[in-house]
Amino acid sequence: MKRATAQWLESAEMDLGSIDQIIRRDDLTPVVAFHAQQCVEKCLKAVLEERAKRVPKEHSTLKLYGVVRNLAPLDADVEVLTDLDGLYIESRYPGELGLLPNGKPTLADARQFYDCAKGLYEQVKRTL
Numbered sequence: 001m002k003r004a005t006a007q008w009l010e011s012a013e014m015d016l017g018s019i020d021q022i023i024r025r026d027d028l029t030p031v032v033a034f035h036a037q038q039c040v041e042k043c044l045k046a047v048l049e050e051r052a053k054r055v056p057k058e059h060s061t062l063k064l065y066g067v068v069r070n071l072a073p074l075d076a077d078v079e080v081l082t083d084l085d086g087l088y089i090e091s092r093y094p095g096e097l098g099l100l101p102n103g104k105p106t107l108a109d110a111r112q113f114y115d116c117a118k119g120l121y122e123q124v125k126r127t128l
Helices: 003-022 026-051 061-068 078-090 107-127
Strands: none
Touching: 003 026, 003 107, 026 061, 026 078, 026 107, 061 078, 078 107
């Protein structure tokens, strides 16, 4: 595994660790969404780092997943990726902090985001 690939995965693992610390806090569900999005993005970029010539400056997990699916046999919930993409910017700034169409992510939403991120992380670790 390339050194840069390992660094992407180490950073993704830190996002998972951050989620582990806050996953039970209802007031921090937008932060869970942010770290889940970051973890997924970094995992997908790890695959690109290892198997492609360049890693694009792209933050959309959906777009990255579309590219990576041709390089590695990964399975992710596209609906969750859609939600994560929608929450990415909003979860970082005040105002309508990380809102889904029905409002702030619930603890169940946060768990779903975490499960998606962790599952993808584990798939990428096995694949690479």
